[in-house]
Amino acid sequence: EADIYQTPRYLVIGTGKKITLECSQTMGHDKMYWYQQDPGMELHLIHYSYGVNSTEKGDLSSESTVSRIRTEHFPLTLESARPSHTSQYLCASRDRAYTEAFFGQGTRLTVV
Amino acid sequence: AQSVTQPDIHITVSEGASLELRCNYSYGATPYLFWYVQSPGQGLQLLLKYFSGDTLVQGIKGFEAEFKRSQSSFNLRKPSVHWSDAAEYFCAVAANNAGNMLTFGGGTRLMVKP
Numbered sequence: 430e431a432d433i434y435q436t437p438r439y440l441v442i443g444t445g446k447k448i449t450l451e452c453s454q455t456m457g458h459d460k461m462y463w464y465q466q467d468p469g470m471e472l473h474l475i476h477y478s479y480g481v482n483s484t485e486k487g488d489l490s491s492e493s494t495v496s497r498i499r500t501e502h503f504p505l506t507l508e509s510a511r512p513s514h515t516s517q518y519l520c521a522s523r524d525r526a527y528t529e530a531f532f533g534q535g536t537r538l539t540v541v
Numbered sequence: 542a543q544s545v546t547q548p549d550i551h552i553t554v555s556e557g558a559s560l561e562l563r564c565n566y567s568y569g570a571t572p573y574l575f576w577y578v579q580s581p582g583q584g585l586q587l588l589l590k591y592f593s594g595d596t597l598v599q600g601i602k603g604f605e606a607e608f609k610r611s612q613s614s615f616n617l618r619k620p621s622v623h624w625s626d627a628a629e630y631f632c633a634v635a636a637n638n639a640g641n642m643l644t645f646g647g648g649t650r651l652m653v654k655p
Contacts, residue, residue, distance in 0.1 A: 435584075462643075469629065471647040472585075519584055523643075529575055530633075530643055532584035 432456050435520050435533035442510055442540055450505045450536045452520030460523040461503040462530065465489060465516050472519065478503055510540040543568040543634045547646035554622050555654045562617040562649050564606075564632030573641070574615040575633040576606055579648075585631060591615065602626070627653045 433454040442448055454461070459480045464472040464487075474487030478497040492514070493507050503522075507514055517537045521530040544567045554560055566572060573592050577585040589600025596608040606617045615632060631648045635641040 469648075469650065472631070472645045474642070477642070521585075521643075529587045529590050530585075532577075532586070534584045535582070537582065 433531050433533045435536050439537050446510050448507050452503045453501050454522040458522035458524050462521045463505050464519040467516050512540045515540050543644050545632050545634045545646035547649050549649045551650045553652040556624050557621050560619045560622045564615045566634045573635040576617050577631045579629045624653045
């Protein structure tokens with residue numbers, strides 16, 4: 430069983446609010462990722478990190494930001510939520526280059 | 542950069558029938574290959590992976606996949622599908638270098654008829 434957790438699981442929030450999606454893993458993995466996924470659609474990488482103080486933007490442009498102050502924690506922040514941000518956000522972590530990624534349960538965000 | 546194609550967006554099979562989900566990749570060398578399954582509203586669970594060695598790999602839940610270098614394919618198979626296998630299936634590829642990224646295919650939605 431993978432030890433990677435996302436909170437909240439579901440979030441409904443008004444336009445213009447600031448939100449932070451939490452992601453934590455207890456496996457000591459250096460690599461962490463955020464993916465955005467619309468229902469029934471493919472995964473798009475929006476942010477990744479190779480370790481503490483390392484963050485990079487992914488393939489899909491996103492208005493969100495991330496931080497990596499501790500190995501186990503990789504939060505994603507939206508400064509001003511908009512309806513276009515409505516989606517599922519999946520966090521993942523990985524140990525070494527030749528291993529699989531472990532995924533959290535996801536956060537389903539709805540901006541009204 | 543690598544890429545992954547899953548040609549079938551939807552597949553419907555009868556319970557008890559065999560299943561094959563297709564995955565084709567583009568990469569200059571032998572990549573690392575993965576199959577994940579996603580139930581509605583959930584994260585992704587690893588079914589199986591290929592790094593090297595035997596080209597036929599066994600996974601969880603009775604799934605297997607075969608790496609075919611000549612066809613740049615990594616198709617997922619199951620001899621007898623159960624209703625609980627209905628889900629979204631994603632193929633993923635990663636380059637075999639230290640800074641590799643996982644690239645996912647578009648997914649195939651499997652529906653199982655009773």
